[in-house]
Amino acid sequence: MEVAFNQGADPARFAGRFGMTFPVGSASSAEAHAFLGIPAGERLGTPQVVVIDRSGMIRAQSERLGTPLLQTPEYLRSLLRAIFALESAR
């Protein structure tokens, strides 16, 4: 899912414009900071990517100013494959 945390975000319009088929929501900047575990007021690089497995454990998270590696589809696919492999091995 995607969460917009910029001021005046319009998730429905954004999702429609880019034809997104997954849930798109919004949150305040303070909520986003709190979720990411980053002190309020610190600058964030966007997009922030968080990969959460089925048990709710965070398996990967962007650095505060962003992690370009986590924005590449090939790497994300590979990461998800590794998570699925770990889950099926349990």
Place this chain on the structure above:
Amino acid sequence: MIDSTLTVSPLPAAIFYLKQGFWLYGWPLLIGFLTIIGYQTLGRVVMLGTMKWPVVFCLASIVSMFSLFGWVTMVRSIEMIPFYGCGVGLASATMSRIYAITMPIHARFGVRTVRVIWRGDREGIRQLQESLRARAASGMD
């Protein structure tokens, strides 16, 4: 932060870092190198005074367009500056070692080929000077 207990294939990350390295460091170096090669070649062609103006015009346009294309597509950051400088330096050093660039007709295939005569190539320089003298003596120029 990426969970280190996960066995993630290293290939996608390796490809990503290779691409990143190319665009951050390799591309500025290449653009710096090719820009200087292009402009210096253009300068030498113009100084020859034997090229027709449409050729000079096209060559100058292509070189400047390529240079601008490089600048537009380059990631402009502090890190790329030394690499761009290295490209420019390498091209200038290379061009300073070139004595002449000739376009002799290939003996077998009958087409013009590009031949670079380096400053250290004494035999090549001698042959070039001889052919220029012969050309001048025959009144071709």
